[in-house]
Amino acid sequence: MAKQSINRGLTANDGTGDNLRVAAGKINDNTDEIYNAIGDGTTAKSLVTNNVLDVPGANKVSANFNALSDLPDANTYHGMFAHVHAEGKAYYAHAGQWVELVDTTSNIDKLANVNLGSGATAGQVLKYTGTVWSAADDVDTQLSLAGASIGDLGDVDLTALADAMVLKYNNTAGRFEASFESGAQTLNGLNDVDTTGVLNGDSIVYVQSSQSWGVGKPTHNLTNLQDVDTAGATNGSVLAYDGGTGSWVASTSQDIILRNVDETTRDAIADVANGMVIYNTTSNKAQVYANGSWVDLH
Numbered sequence: 001m002a003k004q005s006i007n008r009g010l011t012a013n014d015g016t017g018d019n020l021r022v023a024a025g026k027i028n029d030n031t032d033e034i035y036n037a038i039g040d041g042t043t044a045k046s047l048v049t050n051n052v053l054d055v056p057g058a059n060k061v062s063a064n065f066n067a068l069s070d071l072p073d074a075n076t077y078h079g080m081f082a083h084v085h086a087e088g089k090a091y092y093a094h095a096g097q098w099v100e101l102v103d104t105t106s107n108i109d110k111l112a113n114v115n116l117g118s119g120a121t122a123g124q125v126l127k128y129t130g131t132v133w134s135a136a137d138d139v140d141t142q143l144s145l146a147g148a149s150i151g152d153l154g155d156v157d158l159t160a161l162a163d164a165m166v167l168k169y170n171n172t173a174g175r176f177e178a179s180f181e182s183g184a185q186t187l188n189g190l191n192d193v194d195t196t197g198v199l200n201g202d203s204i205v206y207v208q209s210s211q212s213w214g215v216g217k218p219t220h221n222l223t224n225l226q227d228v229d230t231a232g233a234t235n236g237s238v239l240a241y242d243g244g245t246g247s248w249v250a251s252t253s254q255d256i257i258l259r260n261v262d263e264t265t266r267d268a269i270a271d272v273a274n275g276m277v278i279y280n281t282t283s284n285k286a287q288v289y290a291n292g293s294w295v296d297l298h
Helices: 020-038 263-267
Strands: 081-084 089-094 097-100 124-128 133-137 165-170 175-180 203-207 212-216 238-242 247-251 259-261 277-280 285-290 293-296
Touching: 259 263, 263 277
Parallel strands: 259 277
Antiparallel strands: 081 089, 089 097, 124 133, 165 175, 203 212, 238 247, 277 285, 285 293
Protein backbone atom coordinates (compact mmCIF):
# COMPACT_ATOMS: atom_id res chain seq x y z
CA MET A 1 0.00 0.00 0.00
CA ALA A 2 1.24 3.47 -0.82
CA LYS A 3 1.57 5.87 2.05
CA GLN A 4 -1.70 7.77 2.67
CA SER A 5 -1.31 11.47 3.46
CA ILE A 6 -3.96 13.43 5.39
CA ASN A 7 -5.40 16.44 3.51
CA ARG A 8 -5.25 19.30 6.00
CA GLY A 9 -7.05 21.79 3.69
CA LEU A 10 -5.72 25.14 2.46
CA THR A 11 -6.39 27.06 5.66
CA ALA A 12 -7.64 26.15 9.11
CA ASN A 13 -11.29 25.08 9.18
CA ASP A 14 -11.90 25.95 5.52
CA GLY A 15 -13.79 22.70 5.01
CA THR A 16 -11.54 21.51 2.18
CA GLY A 17 -9.46 18.97 4.12
CA ASP A 18 -10.20 15.39 5.28
CA ASN A 19 -12.64 15.09 8.10
CA LEU A 20 -11.51 13.49 11.36
CA ARG A 21 -12.81 10.03 10.48
CA VAL A 22 -11.13 9.91 7.11
CA ALA A 23 -7.87 11.24 8.60
CA ALA A 24 -7.96 8.70 11.45
CA GLY A 25 -8.55 5.91 8.91
CA LYS A 26 -5.44 6.92 6.97
CA ILE A 27 -3.41 6.97 10.18
CA ASN A 28 -4.64 3.49 11.09
CA ASP A 29 -3.92 2.11 7.60
CA ASN A 30 -0.38 3.51 7.63
CA THR A 31 0.23 2.18 11.15
CA ASP A 32 -1.14 -1.30 10.30
CA GLU A 33 1.20 -1.56 7.34
CA ILE A 34 4.20 -0.68 9.53
CA TYR A 35 3.19 -3.19 12.22
CA ASN A 36 2.71 -5.89 9.62
CA ALA A 37 6.08 -5.13 8.07
CA ILE A 38 8.15 -5.14 11.28
CA GLY A 39 5.94 -7.15 13.59
CA ASP A 40 3.06 -9.55 13.76
CA GLY A 41 0.39 -6.97 12.96
CA THR A 42 -0.26 -6.32 16.64
CA THR A 43 3.18 -5.89 18.21
CA ALA A 44 6.08 -4.11 16.48
CA LYS A 45 9.49 -5.75 16.73
CA SER A 46 12.54 -3.74 17.81
CA LEU A 47 14.63 -3.00 14.71
CA VAL A 48 17.91 -2.70 16.63
CA THR A 49 19.00 -5.14 19.35
CA ASN A 50 22.44 -4.74 20.93
CA ASN A 51 23.46 -2.48 18.04
CA VAL A 52 22.42 -5.15 15.51
CA LEU A 53 19.83 -4.31 12.84
CA ASP A 54 17.17 -7.01 12.82
CA VAL A 55 14.57 -6.65 10.09
CA PRO A 56 12.29 -9.54 9.03
CA GLY A 57 12.80 -10.85 5.52
CA ALA A 58 15.69 -9.98 3.18
CA ASN A 59 17.78 -7.15 4.59
CA LYS A 60 19.10 -4.74 2.01
CA VAL A 61 21.45 -2.28 3.69
CA SER A 62 23.77 -0.36 1.41
CA ALA A 63 27.34 0.15 2.64
CA ASN A 64 28.71 1.74 -0.54
CA PHE A 65 31.46 4.38 -0.38
CA ASN A 66 33.06 5.90 -3.43
CA ALA A 67 36.69 6.06 -2.17
CA LEU A 68 38.79 4.95 0.80
CA SER A 69 38.87 8.55 1.98
CA ASP A 70 35.07 8.49 2.32
CA LEU A 71 35.11 5.72 4.95
CA PRO A 72 34.13 6.83 8.47
CA ASP A 73 36.44 6.51 11.48
CA ALA A 74 37.27 2.82 12.07
CA ASN A 75 37.45 3.30 15.86
CA THR A 76 33.98 4.83 16.00
CA TYR A 77 32.45 2.18 13.72
CA HIS A 78 34.34 -0.90 14.87
CA GLY A 79 33.00 -4.01 13.10
CA MET A 80 31.38 -2.04 10.27
CA PHE A 81 31.38 -3.50 6.75
CA ALA A 82 31.88 -1.27 3.72
CA HIS A 83 32.26 -1.54 -0.03
CA VAL A 84 34.65 0.96 -1.65
CA HIS A 85 33.57 1.37 -5.25
CA ALA A 86 36.81 2.89 -6.59
CA GLU A 87 38.85 -0.04 -5.23
CA GLY A 88 36.32 -2.73 -6.12
CA LYS A 89 37.01 -4.22 -2.67
CA ALA A 90 35.24 -4.90 0.60
CA TYR A 91 36.59 -3.73 3.97
CA TYR A 92 35.72 -4.09 7.64
CA ALA A 93 36.67 -1.87 10.58
CA HIS A 94 38.91 -3.50 13.17
CA ALA A 95 41.55 -2.35 15.66
CA GLY A 96 41.30 1.25 14.47
CA GLN A 97 41.78 0.56 10.78
CA TRP A 98 39.92 -0.58 7.71
CA VAL A 99 41.03 -4.10 6.76
CA GLU A 100 40.74 -5.24 3.15
CA LEU A 101 38.93 -8.56 2.61
CA VAL A 102 40.57 -11.05 0.26
CA ASP A 103 38.52 -12.36 -2.66
CA THR A 104 39.08 -14.50 -5.75
CA THR A 105 40.64 -11.56 -7.61
CA SER A 106 43.20 -10.78 -4.88
CA ASN A 107 46.92 -11.52 -5.26
CA ILE A 108 48.57 -13.97 -2.87
CA ASP A 109 50.79 -11.24 -1.38
CA LYS A 110 47.67 -9.75 0.20
CA LEU A 111 48.07 -12.43 2.90
CA ALA A 112 49.84 -11.18 6.02
CA ASN A 113 52.38 -14.05 6.11
CA VAL A 114 53.34 -13.83 2.43
CA ASN A 115 56.10 -11.46 1.35
CA LEU A 116 57.02 -11.42 -2.34
CA GLY A 117 59.46 -8.52 -1.92
CA SER A 118 60.09 -6.95 -5.30
CA GLY A 119 58.02 -9.69 -6.94
CA ALA A 120 58.34 -13.32 -7.98
CA THR A 121 59.95 -14.47 -11.20
CA ALA A 122 59.07 -17.37 -13.50
CA GLY A 123 59.78 -20.79 -12.01
CA GLN A 124 60.02 -19.63 -8.40
CA VAL A 125 58.05 -21.21 -5.55
CA LEU A 126 56.90 -20.12 -2.10
CA LYS A 127 59.28 -21.19 0.68
CA TYR A 128 58.78 -20.72 4.40
CA THR A 129 61.56 -18.73 6.10
CA GLY A 130 60.39 -19.45 9.63
CA THR A 131 58.23 -16.32 9.83
CA VAL A 132 56.81 -15.67 6.35
CA TRP A 133 56.42 -17.30 2.95
CA SER A 134 58.62 -15.69 0.32
CA ALA A 135 59.41 -16.26 -3.34
CA ALA A 136 62.56 -18.31 -3.94
CA ASP A 137 64.11 -20.54 -6.57
CA ASP A 138 62.96 -24.15 -6.56
CA VAL A 139 66.47 -25.49 -5.89
CA ASP A 140 65.29 -29.10 -5.85
CA THR A 141 64.27 -29.01 -9.51
CA GLN A 142 66.50 -26.28 -10.92
CA LEU A 143 69.86 -27.70 -9.81
CA SER A 144 72.19 -28.51 -12.65
CA LEU A 145 73.24 -32.12 -12.26
CA ALA A 146 76.78 -31.25 -13.31
CA GLY A 147 78.68 -30.18 -10.19
CA ALA A 148 75.64 -30.28 -7.90
CA SER A 149 75.91 -31.67 -4.37
CA ILE A 150 73.52 -32.44 -1.55
CA GLY A 151 74.55 -29.25 0.24
CA ASP A 152 73.05 -27.20 -2.62
CA LEU A 153 69.53 -28.23 -1.59
CA GLY A 154 67.58 -25.53 0.18
CA ASP A 155 66.47 -27.76 3.06
CA VAL A 156 69.90 -29.26 3.82
CA ASP A 157 72.33 -27.69 6.32
CA LEU A 158 75.88 -29.11 6.29
CA THR A 159 77.40 -26.40 8.51
CA ALA A 160 78.62 -28.85 11.19
CA LEU A 161 79.54 -31.66 8.79
CA ALA A 162 82.25 -34.06 10.03
CA ASP A 163 83.36 -37.63 9.40
CA ALA A 164 80.79 -40.37 10.21
CA MET A 165 77.87 -37.91 10.39
CA VAL A 166 74.45 -38.62 8.90
CA LEU A 167 71.61 -36.35 7.79
CA LYS A 168 68.80 -35.97 10.32
CA TYR A 169 65.58 -33.97 9.88
CA ASN A 170 65.11 -31.07 12.31
CA ASN A 171 61.37 -30.59 12.57
CA THR A 172 61.71 -27.23 14.32
CA ALA A 173 64.04 -25.78 11.69
CA GLY A 174 62.27 -27.59 8.84
CA ARG A 175 65.47 -28.93 7.29
CA PHE A 176 67.96 -31.81 7.23
CA GLU A 177 71.09 -31.24 9.33
CA ALA A 178 74.40 -33.09 9.62
CA SER A 179 74.80 -34.80 12.99
CA PHE A 180 76.15 -37.95 14.55
CA GLU A 181 73.93 -41.03 14.65
CA SER A 182 72.93 -41.47 18.29
CA GLY A 183 73.71 -44.86 19.78
CA ALA A 184 76.23 -45.79 17.09
CA GLN A 185 79.35 -44.06 18.39
CA THR A 186 80.62 -47.22 20.12
CA LEU A 187 80.63 -50.92 19.25
CA ASN A 188 78.20 -51.57 22.09
CA GLY A 189 75.76 -49.12 20.49
CA LEU A 190 75.35 -51.36 17.44
CA ASN A 191 72.32 -53.64 17.42
CA ASP A 192 74.25 -56.76 16.42
CA VAL A 193 77.13 -56.40 18.92
CA ASP A 194 77.14 -57.61 22.54
CA THR A 195 80.18 -56.56 24.59
CA THR A 196 78.92 -57.95 27.88
CA GLY A 197 81.82 -59.28 30.01
CA VAL A 198 84.57 -57.93 27.78
CA LEU A 199 88.14 -58.42 29.14
CA ASN A 200 91.60 -57.20 28.20
CA GLY A 201 92.80 -58.90 25.02
CA ASP A 202 89.31 -59.94 23.88
CA SER A 203 88.32 -59.69 20.26
CA ILE A 204 84.98 -59.28 18.51
CA VAL A 205 83.99 -62.71 17.21
CA TYR A 206 81.04 -63.50 14.98
CA VAL A 207 78.59 -66.06 16.44
CA GLN A 208 76.77 -67.83 13.63
CA SER A 209 74.05 -69.31 15.87
CA SER A 210 72.86 -65.87 17.07
CA GLN A 211 73.95 -64.02 13.91
CA SER A 212 75.62 -61.40 16.07
CA TRP A 213 79.06 -60.29 17.24
CA GLY A 214 80.26 -61.06 20.77
CA VAL A 215 83.44 -60.75 22.78
CA GLY A 216 85.96 -63.54 23.31
CA LYS A 217 89.33 -64.93 22.41
CA PRO A 218 89.12 -66.61 19.01
CA THR A 219 90.69 -70.06 18.64
CA HIS A 220 93.19 -70.36 15.79
CA ASN A 221 93.88 -73.89 14.49
CA LEU A 222 96.25 -75.13 11.81
CA THR A 223 93.30 -76.84 10.19
CA ASN A 224 91.75 -73.42 9.61
CA LEU A 225 94.63 -72.35 7.37
CA GLN A 226 94.05 -72.73 3.67
CA ASP A 227 97.55 -73.99 2.82
CA VAL A 228 97.70 -76.65 5.58
CA ASP A 229 96.40 -80.22 5.26
CA THR A 230 96.38 -82.08 8.60
CA ALA A 231 94.50 -85.11 7.36
CA GLY A 232 96.02 -88.28 8.82
CA ALA A 233 98.09 -86.46 11.43
CA THR A 234 99.12 -88.63 14.43
CA ASN A 235 101.36 -88.23 17.45
CA GLY A 236 104.81 -87.15 16.33
CA SER A 237 103.67 -85.92 12.91
CA VAL A 238 105.37 -82.91 11.44
CA LEU A 239 104.31 -80.48 8.72
CA ALA A 240 106.24 -80.87 5.50
CA TYR A 241 105.94 -78.59 2.50
CA ASP A 242 104.66 -80.25 -0.65
CA GLY A 243 105.99 -78.27 -3.57
CA GLY A 244 103.66 -80.05 -5.96
CA THR A 245 100.50 -78.91 -4.21
CA GLY A 246 101.96 -75.78 -2.67
CA SER A 247 100.68 -76.75 0.78
CA TRP A 248 101.93 -78.06 4.11
CA VAL A 249 100.93 -81.65 4.82
CA ALA A 250 101.12 -83.83 7.91
CA SER A 251 103.92 -86.40 7.74
CA THR A 252 105.13 -89.09 10.13
CA SER A 253 108.25 -89.95 8.11
CA GLN A 254 109.97 -86.72 9.09
CA ASP A 255 111.42 -86.72 5.55
CA ILE A 256 112.05 -83.39 3.89
CA ILE A 257 110.09 -82.83 0.70
CA LEU A 258 111.70 -80.19 -1.47
CA ARG A 259 109.76 -77.61 -3.35
CA ASN A 260 108.83 -79.05 -6.75
CA VAL A 261 109.11 -76.53 -9.62
CA ASP A 262 109.95 -76.62 -13.31
CA GLU A 263 112.84 -74.60 -14.68
CA THR A 264 110.64 -71.75 -15.88
CA THR A 265 109.12 -71.33 -12.43
CA ARG A 266 112.53 -71.77 -10.79
CA ASP A 267 114.10 -69.02 -12.90
CA ALA A 268 111.21 -66.69 -12.06
CA ILE A 269 111.75 -66.90 -8.27
CA ALA A 270 112.20 -63.27 -7.22
CA ASP A 271 113.71 -63.80 -3.78
CA VAL A 272 116.28 -66.42 -4.76
CA ALA A 273 119.30 -66.58 -2.42
CA ASN A 274 122.34 -68.75 -1.82
CA GLY A 275 121.39 -71.96 -0.03
CA MET A 276 117.87 -72.23 -1.47
CA VAL A 277 117.05 -75.84 -2.38
CA ILE A 278 114.42 -77.00 -4.86
CA TYR A 279 113.56 -80.10 -6.91
CA ASN A 280 113.71 -79.36 -10.63
CA THR A 281 110.86 -81.29 -12.27
CA THR A 282 112.22 -80.48 -15.73
CA SER A 283 115.60 -82.20 -15.16
CA ASN A 284 114.40 -84.35 -12.24
CA LYS A 285 117.32 -83.10 -10.16
CA ALA A 286 117.62 -81.70 -6.65
CA GLN A 287 119.35 -78.33 -6.98
CA VAL A 288 120.82 -75.69 -4.69
CA TYR A 289 121.39 -72.04 -5.53
CA ALA A 290 125.06 -71.13 -5.02
CA ASN A 291 127.18 -68.27 -6.27
CA GLY A 292 124.56 -66.99 -8.69
CA SER A 293 123.48 -70.28 -10.33
CA TRP A 294 121.57 -73.46 -9.70
CA VAL A 295 123.80 -76.50 -9.03
CA ASP A 296 122.70 -80.12 -9.26
CA LEU A 297 123.03 -82.08 -6.02
CA HIS A 298 123.31 -85.47 -7.72
